[in-house]
Amino acid sequence: MSTHEKIRHYIESNLVTFDASEAPFTDDDNIFEKGFLNSMFAMQMLTYIETEFNLTVDNDDLELINFSTVNNIVGLIEKKQRGRSSA
Amino acid sequence: MKTLTDVLSQVEQYAAAELRPRAGRFEAQEAIPREVLQGLAKHGIFGATLPTIYGGLALDPIQYGQLTEMVGKACNSVRELLTVHVSLVGESILRWGTGEQKQYWLPKMATGEVLAAFALTEPEVGSDANGIDSSYRQEGDHFILNGRKKWISFGDLADLYLVLASRGDEMTAFLVDSTMTGVSTTKMSNLLASNASHLAEIHFQDVEVPLGNVLGRVGGGFAYVVNSALDHGRYSIAWAGVAIAQEALDGMVTYGRTRRQGGRVIGAYAEVQQMIAEASVNIHASRALCIAAGQKRRDKHPDAVIETTMAKYFTSKMAMKVATDAVQVFGGNGFSREYPVERLFREAKALEIIEGTSQVLQPVIAQHALRTCYQQGWWRA
Known part of the structure; x- marks a missing residue:
């Protein structure tokens, strides 16, 4: 799975809804404003990203905006991966 | 050199000899005596999960759980100190702290020179942690903190508070030294349990907190x-x-x-x-x-x-x-x-x-x- 697919899948598997079709979200929708995720999800997502992609997300990257949409999350991961490969 | 097994064995012996027989008295006296805290510090448990570079024991989660059971079996209030000092505050600074914050606070916390408490709950806010009333505003190079916290375990004893406060919709975590001007506490008594856990209300009256004392990001509380x-x-x-x-x-x-x-x-x-x-x-x-x-x-x-x-x-x-x-x-x-x-x-x-x-x-x-x-x-x- 691509990074994009992994992130979408992880979000979809954590939606607090009885039917995923009830909670459609685009890659640019703010997933927290949709109301389908519980309050612990931001932290879980952070753990997932760090573990799955073997990254460390610094405090400077911890703006909720970085985690608010699929595209922003993918962008953050790719930025961290570029930083790692150029280090 | 002591192995981890040696350390845990010594803590177990200390708990059996010094904590378990006295747990009821601590509760009746509504305090854990200072010499008991010093005894615990000698065994390093205040830095239980902290890395060795900060003077901690570097216990993994399972080892820390076993330590928690060992201590909690002997005295629930001392276990409660581990919960707030190590789990709630120590782990938070380790995860979200800047290099400077870690270097400053964690070695002191590991030795027990600094005891820490977690200040989230308020008189009107319990389960709905997102709705806290304690507030902050920025003035120049510091924040001004106002509010009242309640049910804070070891609030009456701690040297350092991890305080959560809000500004509009955002919440931020601050590291607040208990000696800062405007910080005061009122010990809580006659509780159903945890009377030896130094529960307190903490009052923050126009407390000037340096910008560098924000834990994590502003708004990331x-x-x-x-x-x-x-x-x-x-x-x-x-x-x-x-x-x-x-x-x-x-x-x-x-x-x-x-x-x-x-x-x-x-x-x-x-x-x-x-x-x-x-x-x-x-x-x-x-x-x-x-x-x-x-x-x-x-x-x-x-x-x-x-x-x-x-x-x-x-x-x-x-x-x-x-x-x-x-x-x-x-x-x-x-x-x-x-x-x-x-x-x-x-x-x-x-x-x-x-x-x-x-x-x-x-x-x-x-x-x-x-x-x-x-x-x-x-x-x-």
Whole structure:
């Protein structure tokens, strides 16, 4: 799975809804404003990203905006991966 | 050089000799004596999970759980200090602190020179942590903090507070030195339990907090600092439930083998054995849940949060049940402060309330099951 697919899948598997079709979200929708995720999800997502992609997300990257949409999350991961490969 | 096994063995001996026999007195005196805290510090437990570079013991989650059980079995209030100092504040600084904050606070916390408390709850805000009233505003190179916190374990004793405050919709975490001008405390007394845990109200009156004392990002207080701190807290409470239940089982077995009624020790009666059997099985199940959560935490598995939540939910309810049965086995003596079971009974109740009440955790657990256990067409398979 691509990074994009992994992130979408992880979000979809954590939606607090009885039917995923009830909670459609685009890659640019703010997933927290949709109301389908519980309050612990931001932290879980952070753990997932760090573990799955073997990254460390610094405090400077911890703006909720970085985690608010699929595209922003993918962008953050790719930025961290570029930083790692150029280090 | 001492091995980790040596350290844990020494803590166990210290707990058996200095904590367990005195836990009831601590509760009656509403304080843990300073020399006891110094004794604990000598064994390094205030830096239990902190890396060795900060002077910590670097225990992994399972080892820390075992330490928590060991200490909590002897004295719930000392265990409570571990929960707030190590799990809630130490882990938060380790995770979210700047290099400077870690270098400054963690070595002092590891030695016990600085004791820390977690200041989230307020008179009007318990489970709805997102709705706190304590506020901050920025003025030049510092923030001005105002508000009132309540039910803060070791708030009366701590040198450092991790304080959560809000500005409009955002919440931020601050590291506040208890000696800062405008900080004052009022000790809370006559509580159902945890009287030795130095619970206090903390008042913040125009406290000037330097910008460098923000933990994590401005606005990142709830999503990250609070949620991860409470996750660590719940893991600690899960083991605390095992500790109280095991102590209660030890009590009911010992009493059951010595107390005679109708010509037999009461442990020979099927009705008592039924309670002992239930307790034994439930304690084993609880410990297994805690270890499973600990393994996930050690491996940084995304399910660590939900497994920790389930462990806390189960063990806190289980501890209440086992402690209730222990009082039942002790009969009239279970009502007496001459026997520790009444204290265990009171202490167990607190576990169902702190770090997320059972009722707050239930929907989280249910939602997880509703997501993960759904099998379309299951009945047709």
